[in-house]
Amino acid sequence: MMPVMAGGRVAYIVKRYPRLSETFILNEIRAMERLGVALHIYSLLPPEPPPHHPMVAEVKARPIHLPTTPGRKLLAALRSHAAAFRAAPRGYLRAAAHAATLMRHSRARLSTARQFLRAGFFADDMRRQGITHLHAHFANAPTVTAELASMMTGVPFSFTTHAKDLYLTSPRLIAERVGRAAFVVTCTHYNLDYLRTVVGSAAMPKLSLVYHGIDLSHFSYRPPLAPAAGRVVRLICVARLVAKKGLDDLVAACALLAAQGMAFHCEIVGGGPLASELAAQIAACGLIDKVSLRGAMTHADLIALYRACDLFVLAPRIAEDGDRDGIPNVIVEAMATGLPVVSTSVSGIPELVRHEKTGLLVEPRDPAALAAAIARLITDPRLCRRLAEAARGELDQHFNCWETATALRDLVGARRCEAVTPEPEMLRKVA
Numbered sequence: 001m002m003p004v005m006a007g008g009r010v011a012y013i014v015k016r017y018p019r020l021s022e023t024f025i026l027n028e029i030r031a032m033e034r035l036g037v038a039l040h041i042y043s044l045l046p047p048e049p050p051p052h053h054p055m056v057a058e059v060k061a062r063p064i065h066l067p068t069t070p071g072r073k074l075l076a077a078l079r080s081h082a083a084a085f086r087a088a089p090r091g092y093l094r095a096a097a098h099a100a101t102l103m104r105h106s107r108a109r110l111s112t113a114r115q116f117l118r119a120g121f122f123a124d125d126m127r128r129q130g131i132t133h134l135h136a137h138f139a140n141a142p143t144v145t146a147e148l149a150s151m152m153t154g155v156p157f158s159f160t161t162h163a164k165d166l167y168l169t170s171p172r173l174i175a176e177r178v179g180r181a182a183f184v185v186t187c188t189h190y191n192l193d194y195l196r197t198v199v200g201s202a203a204m205p206k207l208s209l210v211y212h213g214i215d216l217s218h219f220s221y222r223p224p225l226a227p228a229a230g231r232v233v234r235l236i237c238v239a240r241l242v243a244k245k246g247l248d249d250l251v252a253a254c255a256l257l258a259a260q261g262m263a264f265h266c267e268i269v270g271g272g273p274l275a276s277e278l279a280a281q282i283a284a285c286g287l288i289d290k291v292s293l294r295g296a297m298t299h300a301d302l303i304a305l306y307r308a309c310d311l312f313v314l315a316p317r318i319a320e321d322g323d324r325d326g327i328p329n330v331i332v333e334a335m336a337t338g339l340p341v342v343s344t345s346v347s348g349i350p351e352l353v354r355h356e357k358t359g360l361l362v363e364p365r366d367p368a369a370l371a372a373a374i375a376r377l378i379t380d381p382r383l384c385r386r387l388a389e390a391a392r393g394e395l396d397q398h399f400n401c402w403e404t405a406t407a408l409r410d411l412v413g414a415r416r417c418e419a420v421t422p423e424p425e426m427l428r429k430v431a
Helices: 023-034 054-058 070-087 089-104 109-129 141-153 171-180 189-198 201-206 247-259 275-284 299-308 329-336 367-378 381-398 401-415 424-430
Strands: 009-016 038-045 133-137 157-161 184-186 207-209 233-238 264-269 291-295 311-313 341-344 360-362
Touching: 009 023, 009 109, 009 141, 023 038, 023 054, 023 401, 038 109, 038 141, 054 299, 070 089, 070 109, 070 141, 089 109, 089 141, 109 141, 133 141, 133 401, 141 157, 141 171, 157 171, 171 189, 171 201, 184 189, 189 207, 201 207, 233 247, 233 299, 233 329, 247 264, 247 275, 247 367, 264 299, 275 291, 299 329, 311 329, 311 367, 329 341, 329 381, 341 367, 360 367, 367 381
Parallel strands: 009 038, 009 133, 133 157, 157 184, 184 207, 233 264, 233 311, 264 291, 311 341, 341 360
Antiparallel strands: none
């Protein structure tokens, strides 16, 4: 294992921390701290209201964000921007010019102005804290903020791009951000192949694949239970209630299973804008006693629910606007507990759910095929056990958070000084 970079202090820039739906970022931050990295967390928005995952309490770093009240926010921004300008006027003006260029060529002018405001606030704190590297999660607003703060301070930045942020950002902007970054991480081969079509050959060495890992010690493996006469099979789906998750297809598949006389109950865990629409579909299909919308829950409660269920089902698809999943973290978690998985062949999912080997895959937007795959697992306990055992072995090799965080830490240690050549005035302030 490589040593932690001497004297390095790393700051994460995220949209909101903590956030119930982003356990993959929480896992990474927690693992990086355990590996000895001195971390700071900059959040574009205030923390999400409780409940929070219990693991949040294990993280030493506390999120820093602009004050929420308008008066205090304005005063803090003015003070920090003035300090950033005094510390490195050329870097500050370069960042201001870059923000102005982004605003001229973007419809999201107000968003860019906000990122510039936040970048100055973070840049002032970065100097006081001795930050030596910035890492942003998501290629949109957090990376724009990291770029601007990097220009103001001379501290190199990197970013992880996931799915929505990658495919809903123009290829030109992605290529430009990769070009300015020290390195770029993505979480699936599918994304990596796309990035390679977007960036120039000179930037390709900056691209790395690092899967989202989980702490496997939190998930005790239990072999799938064989169906017993009269026992209701419990299905679980964990997803935000948004179009790309294909939850209407899952409800339609459940209607087909009910029509076949299958004894099952499906629990959908998560919140989102489609809750009312899905509830209406469940009622219209006569599934109120077979499909439940459970809402969002903490990680501890979710792990307990995984252990109480028999099968995991998720039916993602590519949304009309191009939004899509990468490899949903919940599939990794379900496999870790021993649940056989049914999903769709979208984006990076086949990299983990390999058909007939670590799970079953169907084409998206096909409720009949989804229902048939679920029915097959309900009636074939040997297949369930074989798939579950193979899936758990796959996690040990590629989705252990200690290994994935080590890979990211080593990238920071190897490349944190390559992207930006600080001006002398910046070096004096960061030293």
